[in-house]
Amino acid sequence: xxxxxxxxxxxxxxxxxxxxxxVPFDKALFKERKDEFKIAEDNIAAGDAYYxxxxxxxxxxxSYYLKANTFNPNSADLNYKIGICYLNFDKYKMKxxxxxxxxxxxxxxxxxxxxxxxxxQLESNWTKAIEYYNMFxxxxxxxxxxxxxxxxxxxxxxxxxxxxxxxxxxxxxIDNVGKAVNTEYPDYAPIISTDEAIMIFTTRRPGTExxxxxxGYWEDxxxxxxxxGEWTVAVPIGKPVNVKGQHDAxxxxxxxxxxxxxxxxxxxxxxxYESTNEDGxxxxxxxxxxxxxxxxxxxxxxxxxxxxxxxFTSDKPGGLGGHDIYYSDWDAxxxxxxxxxxxxxxxxxxxxxxxxxxxxxxxxxxxxxxxHNTMGGFDLFxxxxxxxxxxxxxxxxxxxxxxxxxxxxxxxxxxxxxxxSSYRDGFVERRQSDRxxxxxxxxxxxxxxxxx
Numbered sequence: 001x002x003x004x005x006x007x008x009x010x011x012x013x014x015x016x017x018x019x020x021x022x023v024p025f026d027k028a029l030f031k032e033r034k035d036e037f038k039i040a041e042d043n044i045a046a047g048d049a050y051y052x053x054x055x056x057x058x059x060x061x062x063s064y065y066l067k068a069n070t071f072n073p074n075s076a077d078l079n080y081k082i083g084i085c086y087l088n089f090d091k092y093k094m095k096x097x098x099x100x101x102x103x104x105x106x107x108x109x110x111x112x113x114x115x116x117x118x119x120x121q122l123e124s125n126w127t128k129a130i131e132y133y134n135m136f137x138x139x140x141x142x143x144x145x146x147x148x149x150x151x152x153x154x155x156x157x158x159x160x161x162x163x164x165x166x167x168x169x170x171x172x173x174i175d176n177v178g179k180a181v182n183t184e185y186p187d188y189a190p191i192i193s194t195d196e197a198i199m200i201f202t203t204r205r206p207g208t209e210x211x212x213x214x215x216g217y218w219e220d221x222x223x224x225x226x227x228x229g230e231w232t233v234a235v236p237i238g239k240p241v242n243v244k245g246q247h248d249a250x251x252x253x254x255x256x257x258x259x260x261x262x263x264x265x266x267x268x269x270x271x272x273y274e275s276t277n278e279d280g281x282x283x284x285x286x287x288x289x290x291x292x293x294x295x296x297x298x299x300x301x302x303x304x305x306x307x308x309x310x311x312f313t314s315d316k317p318g319g320l321g322g323h324d325i326y327y328s329d330w331d332a333x334x335x336x337x338x339x340x341x342x343x344x345x346x347x348x349x350x351x352x353x354x355x356x357x358x359x360x361x362x363x364x365x366x367x368x369x370x371x372h373n374t375m376g377g378f379d380l381f382x383x384x385x386x387x388x389x390x391x392x393x394x395x396x397x398x399x400x401x402x403x404x405x406x407x408x409x410x411x412x413x414x415x416x417x418x419x420x421s422s423y424r425d426g427f428v429e430r431r432q433s434d435r436x437x438x439x440x441x442x443x444x445x446x447x448x449x450x451x452x
Contacts, residue, residue, distance in 0.1 A: 022105040023074040030072075040071040044078070051081060058085040076105035083115060091404070095119035110145050111136070114152055121376055121403050124166065126159040133159070155376070158403075162375035165397045174399055174448045177419070180231045181224050182444045185217070188421035189250045190445045193257030194305075194360050194413035199224045200237065200260065201421075201445055202249040207236060219247040221262070240284040241275055252301040255360050255413070260285075261301040270297045272312060291328055291337050299323070305360040310337060313354055320345055322352030325367060346390045347383060354378065355408040359415065365390070366418075368407040376403030380420065400448055418448050 023029060025044060030037040047064035050057040062085035069078055079101035086094035098115045101108045117132030133152045141149055176182060177190075177199075185205040192199050201224075204217045220242045222234040241262060242248050251272060252261040262273045262285045271293040273285035287293060292301075296316030300323075303310050308330045313323045325347055326340040347353065349371025355378075356367045363385045368378040372393050379401040381393035395401060396409075400420070411418040421444060 020074050020104055022076045022108075023072055024077065025068070025072060025075055033071075036071055040068040043068040047081070051085065056088075058088040061085050073100075074104055076101045076108040079104065080108050080112065087115065091118075091122060095123075110139075110141050111148055113139070114148050117152070117155065121155060121159055121162075124162060124403055126163045126166075129159045130156050158374055158376045161373045161395075162398075162403060165373075165375055165395060165401070169398045170396060170400060172400055172448050174446050177231060177445045177447050180233045181222075187222075187445050189355075189408045190419040190421060191250050191253040191408075191410050192412060192419055193253060194255040196226050196412045196417065198257055199226070199231065199234075199419065199445075200250050200253060201234070203234075218245065219249045221248055221250055237282065241282050251299065252303060252357070253410075254303045254307070255305045259303065261303075263299055269295060270299055272298050272301050289337055291339050297323070300354055300356050302356050302358045304358050304362055306362070309358075311343075311356045311358050311365070312340075313356055314340070315352075318342075320348045321350035322370070323354055324348040325353050325356050343390065347393060352378075357408075357410050359411050360413045361415070364411075364415075366409045366411060367393075368405075368409070369393070375401055377405035378407045380406050380409045419445060420448065421445050 025037075025041060027034070027037055027041075043064040047061045047068070050061035050064070062082055065078060065082045065085065069075070069082060072078070079097045083094040083097035083101065086092075086097065094115070098112060098119060102112050102116060106112075113132050113136035117129045117136060120126075120129035120132060133156045137149055137152045137156075181187065181190075181199065181201065183203070183205050185203060187201060187203045187205070190199050190201040200221055202219050203222050204219055206217055207220065221237040223237045224231045224234040226232075236242055241260070243264075243266075246264065246266050249263040250260075251263045253259070258277045260275045260277070260282060262275060264271060264273050264285065267287075272288045274288055275282045275285040277283075292298065292310070292312060294314060294316040296314050298312055298314045298316075301310055301312040309327050310330070311325060311327045313325055315323045319342060325343045327343060328337040328340050330336075331338050342348065347365070347367070349369060351369065351371035353371070354368045356365065358365050364382055365385070366380060366382050368380055370378055372379070372381060373395050375395070375398075380396045382396065383393045384391045400406065400409075407421060409418050409420040
């Protein structure tokens with residue numbers, strides 16, 4: 001009995017020995033390191049300026065915070081702020097700092113348990129994620145955190161979905177399309193012609209463009225051609241599609257590769273523009289009619305193989321929630337697109353549906369959704385048109401879908417290969433800049449073998 005008591009005592013003492021108290025940045029605690037403290041204090045002030053800026057620049061903020069953290073790694077508040085910074089531009093690095101903040105001071109913030117749960121969800125550690133979400137949801141929280149509590153219950157269900165989907169993973173192969181297309185910068189939203197002869201995608205890489213006021217480079221369209229099974233080095237699609245000083249992004253490409261749908265936000269909310277390829281040259285993108293574009297946000301479009309119906313997404317009033325999928329039919333007599341029709345609640349949910357793509361077969365729709373049985377963020381789904389009715393969407397499952405955002409799937413005419421953009425392990429590049437050297441998880445274009 002005495003031996004058992006002695007072992008318990010040593011274990012308890014050991015925990016006390018290695019536990020770290022919260023050490024705030026108080027100069028009274030660093031009297032012997034005044035000069036170093038002043039430098040750390042200045043770094044926190046510089047980081048705060050970017051953290052609290054409008055818009056905030058979390059990438060720059062964290063570069064200063066990390067310097068201060070090297071001086072004093074035992075500040076719960078600072079570790080929490082570093083976690084929030086990484087949450088906003090490199091989520092796979094936030095776990096270390098959120099857990100550290102919680103270890104030092106469990107009451108550091110009211111939302112810390114929620115964020116730790118999210119960290120485990122991103123790792124597909126469904127059990128631990130549910131544990132932390134339940135801990136958060138079971139606590140008394142302020143009215144400001146009520147939306148997070150609602151979201152925690154949704155994320156618990158996402159984790160349960162993930163557990164089920166992980167039991168029957170799809171037999172697919174996913175490959176990074178390679179350095180000819182992807183860089184260390186964000187490369188995403190690939191669109192292809194039906195025969196996979198060309199790929200056009202969005203990128204935020206350095207080139208002729210300056211830094212956007214919102215941080216990072218402006219979005220531009222790049223194009224690559226598939227020659228003998230290999231993608232050529234991507235080049236800017238050029239003027240008049242790319243415009244200096246504004247975001248230009250891929251939305252959709254007609255099956256024959258001659259009509260390009262481009263996203264542009266120069267009117268404020270974001271609209272769909274149309275450009276055509278005439279003798280190898282893309283025309284000036286033109287704003288599509290009011291039956292398509294509204295005062296809402298229209299970020300996606302896909303044309304059927306016969307060119308008679310355009311599917312698109314919008315968050316305009318009157319939908320089921322977030323962005324909904326709509327379609328418009330071409331009126332040959334009036335030579336314009338007809339009134340938009342919501343595809344209904346079989347596909348649309350109270351959450352957002354995005355990146356709609358109608359396969360050339362005219363019977364299969366792929367889209368991204370935050371609703372249905374997603375396993376986290378946006379997941380990719382497909383539905384079949386049977387006797388004029390869309391079937392219940394099917395989650396494409398892992399490894400195509402992950403607990404993070406998986407969007408913009410387009411599928412070749414043969415139905416065997418698809419292209420998407422995704423955050424996932426193995427798609428990490430090392431980026432060096434005058435800010436700091438880091439590994440970043442950016443969205444990358446990838447090619448996958450589709451099976452259903």
